[in-house]
Amino acid sequence: MGFDEQVKMLIEEAEIPERLSPENIAVMLKEKTAEKNRKEIKMSSAGIKSKNRAVAIRSAAAVAACIALSCGVTAVIQNNNRPAVTNPEYIQGHKVSDYHDVYSVIQDTIINNPADDGIGWGEISNDTVYPDVTEIEEYGSRDYLIKTFGRTAEDITVTDGKNLYCILNGALNVISAENGSMTELIKIENAEKAPVGMYIAGNRLIVVSNNTVEVPYTAGNEVAATGESGTADSSAETTTAPSLPETVTQNNTVIDIYNIADKTNVKLENTYKQNGAYISSSMNGSVLYVVSNYSNFRTKPLDSEEDLDSYIPAYYTDDGKNYVGATDISIPAKASNNYTIVAGLDIEKASPFRSIKVVLANGKSAYFTDNSVYVAGNSSGSAFIAKFALSAGDVIAPIVATVDGQWSEVTSIDEYNGTIRISTSSVAADGSKNGVSISVLDENLIPAMSLNGLCAGKNISAVEFKGNKAYIIVPGENEPYEVTLDGSENVPVAVSDKSVYLYKCTDTEFLGISAKTDENGKAEGIVLTMYSTADGINFEEVSSIEAKGVLSAALSGGKLDLRALLIDSKNGIIGIPTVKSDTYGNSNLYYVFSYKSGEGFSALGSIEYTDLSKKYEFRRSVIIDDTLYAVSDGRIVSARISDIKVIETFEID
Amino acid sequence: MNNDFSVCVKRARNGDADAFAELYSSVYKDLYRIALCNLRNSDDAADAVSDAVLDAFTSIKKLKDENAFKAWIVKILMTKIKRKQKDYITDNTQDISEVEQESRDNSFDGVEILEAISELDENERLVLSLSIVGGYKSDEIAKLCNSKAATIRSQLSRAKLKLRDRLIAEQEGR
Structure with missing residues (x-):
């Protein structure tokens, strides 16, 4: 029997509900018909008045339709004659003078107005800032490598040139790697912390973790004392209010700074913690900036x-717990019941x-540039963008602006020629998300242009900005839709002359990755194409190569992660994890190609293992000297980069 | 059968509920299974089918090709499914664990396959269910979805690959 x-x-084993049987459906239809007839009789007895009302309703609907149509036309006209500022609300995030301001806002705006963000008093949400599993799956998996990540660079696998530092199965593993031979030096596990990424700076390893704590909810004046760890004092008498949760899930972002000068004796030098679930971070020299979202x-x-x-966020240093100072807090006109927190550290x-x-x-995603971090999210039903200027570890109070649409999985932020571009989901008249909105703002976040309803009706997975254009990615369609952001065009146009998977290797070279399909449309391989561009707009194909397999979950799963791609400009090496499925199970492959300007691609080889478990899917790779290390949760494989001959396979416990 | 469809459609256009039920009897199992593959639980699936049936019954006069009844009602069902899926996005009050529990409460043995299908994205679920349950070919699904046949083939291929992966992983996890 076939698949x-x-x-x-x-x-077909699923039982059909009895109410759907043809007999019951016939009964239902007869009842509905009878009900309709009764209504019609009532209407006719109401006479001419009702008819007029029906006409009035139809007229109103027609007027509404005309308005909707004319709005659409207006949008087009506005876009052609920029600037089309559809959302004039622009607000400087005002700093507060004392905690009373914050207390008043939270009391008046949030507690007394529970409609904010859909989370009101008595409905304390356990959600973190990340889209929950359901939400991610609603948007579906994305096979597209186009996504603006900015400068966020923490990773689950890093190297100091001699050793591998890997976060595998929630534990930090330090593994010596010398000429392909691997030895575990140390393994650090901490049940209270879930490491999400690392940085290496000189002799220091910086590990970013999420720390989740359950705090008992306390009602009345007898409150539970909160300890330094953020967990409540269990000796305090607590009473659970009706309809409220017994506990509240709170998140902290933890930065552990290890001294790794002696690899066999890795020492924890410093720990910094701030309230809120981790959103993003960026490291420049010895300065690390961390963004978190504090809810609940x-x-x-x-x-x-x-x-x-109960209302002021805190951070924890060697001195213990510190509340964020009142003058370090800004309140936008549309305040949320979440805090976006940005801190600067100098790890030296x-x-x-x-x-x-x-x-x-309520910040949900961040985009770092050299001098700023932009945080986007939703507040009081509107999408917003906040700009925090950064300088040598100092974080400057933000400016905040609302933008059209809603923050969603399609949200990307990009800085270009002194402007900021942000994509959001357009919101239809019935409140549903439909299409994409793109806002262009100046360096002070003053709106310059806004496009709405782009690619309406399509299932959009991502928006990528390149040069003065935006590319809207629609899964299942082979070409992205191109939108010019200088106001000269406003209708998305499908692009047909380049791969949809574009990755910037150098200023003039872009790597395109596309699926190869057979005559039935079945994906059977991947195609790498190198494009040359002088202006980032016009692309010319210079070389391509094919390989069997499909992109592995690290690149094509529900949560896209470009860091699974190895682009080693120094050695001209491109590594790509793929998966082949057949009746015998899954083959986890790691392909390695070389690319040289003027010579094009050549296949160096591949590492292939047949496994049944996902934990062996390759997630990262790094190159140390002339050896490639391909890393999965279950094993690390070393291979010579000259011919990809396996040197050693290191199994992870 | 085509003639039977034609006669029944003509009668249904005149408000004959029994005639409509006769038409419906030839497609309702597929309708329910398509809905079940695309929605979170059997109640939502049954609701979507009921709503589609009501819409179809009240608007059957608009059906031009009497022999295209099945494709026509499937298309109506697709709009009901999409609307329900939109509700899921705006209403996340139902916890995923609750959904899984509901699935497990079903007595049928195909629960694993439905759970595996539920992990596909919306388009993949729809294309897969129309192909496997509805028996539609890629070009027919393309017409139903206002898409290209090549796109549908690509989505279908990807959906099957993912489904097989997940079933293998599930078998391994036992």
Whole structure:
């Protein structure tokens, strides 16, 4: 029996509900018909008045349709005659003078107005800032490598040139790697922390982790004391309010700074912690900037201004717990019940903490540039963007602007020629997400142009900005839609002359990755194409090569991660994890290609293992000297980069 | 059968519920299974089918080709499914664990396959269910979805690959 027949047979095991039987459907239809007839009789007895009302309703609908149509036309006209500022609301995030301002906002705007963000008093959400599993799956997996990640660079596999530092199965593994031979030096596990990425700076390893704590919810005036770790004092008497959760899930972002001068004796030098689930980070020299989102800070009724724990975010240094200063907090006009927190650290200092700034807004994604971090999210039903200027560890109070649409998985941010571009999901009249909105703002976040409803009706997975254009990616369609952002064009046009998977290797070279399909459309391989471009707009194909297999989950799963691609410009090496499935199971492959300007691609070889477990899918690779290390959760494989001959396979416990 | 369809459609256009039920009897199992593959639980699937049936019954006068009844009602069902899926996005009150529990509460043995299908994205679920349950070919699905046949083939191929991966992983996890 073939696969299709097997699946069909299993689906057919589902029992059909009795109410859907043809007999019951016939009864339902007859009842509906009878009900309709009764209504029609009533309507006719109401006479001419009702008819007029029906006409009036139809007229109103026609007028509404005309308005909708004319709005669409207006949008086009506006876009052609920039600037089309559709959302004039622009607000400087105002700094507060004391905690009373914050207390008042949270009391008045949030607690007394529970509609904010859909989360009101009595409905403390356990959600973190990340889209939950359901939401990710609603958007579906994305096979597209186009996504603006900015300068965020923490990774689960890093190297100091002699050793591998890998986060595997939630543990930090330090593995010596000499000429392909691997030895575990140390393994650090901490049940309270989930490491998400690392940086290496000189003799220091910086590990970024999420720390989740369950804090009992306390009602009344008898409140539980909150300890340094963020967990509640269990000795305190707590009472659970009706309809409220027994506990509140709170997240912290933890930065552990290890001294790795002696690899066999890795020492924890410093730990810094700030409230909020980790969003992003960026490291430049010895300076690290960290962004988190703090929600669910209220673990008891907010009935006292003195009770800072209930509404002021905190950070933890060697000195212990510190509340963010009042003057470091900004409140936008549309405040949220989440805090976006940005801190600067200098990891070479004995006390790394430098500065912190906070805005009462629900930040969900961040984009770093050399001098700024832009955070986007939703506040009070609107998408917003906040710009924090950065300088040598100092974080400057943000400016905040609302933009059209809603933050979503399609949100990308990009800085270009002194402007900021942000994509969001357009919102239709019925409140549903439909199409893409793109806003262009100047360096002070003053809107210059806004396009709405682009690619409406399509299932959009991502938006990528390149040069003065935006590319809208629609899964299943072979070409992205191109939108020019200088106001000369406003209708998305499908691009047909280049791969949809574009990765910037150098200023003039872009790597394109596309699927190779057979005559039935079945994906059977990948095609790498190198494009040359002088202006980032016009692309010329210079070389291409094909390989069997499809992109592995690290590149094509529900959560896209470009860092799974190895682009080693120094050695001209491109590594790409793929998966082949057949009746015998999955083959996990790691392909390695070389690319030389003027010579094009050549296949260096591949590493291939047949496994049944996903934990052996390759997730990263690094090159140390002339050896490639391909890393999965289950094993690390070393191979010579000259011919990809396997040197050693190192199994992970 | 084509003649039967034609006669029944003509009767249904005149408001004959029994005639419509006769038409419906030839497609309802597929309708329910397509809905089940695309929605979170059997109640939502049954609701989508009921809603589609009501819409189809009240608008059957618009059906031009009497022999295209099945494709026509499947298309109506697709709009109901998409609307419900939009509701899922805006209403996340139902916890995923609750959904899984509901699935497990079903007595049928095909629960694993439905759970595996639920992990596909919306388009893949739809294309897969129309192909395997509805028996539609790629070009027919393309017409139903206002898409290109090549795109549908690509989505279908990807969906099957993912489904097989997930089933293998599930077998391994037992």
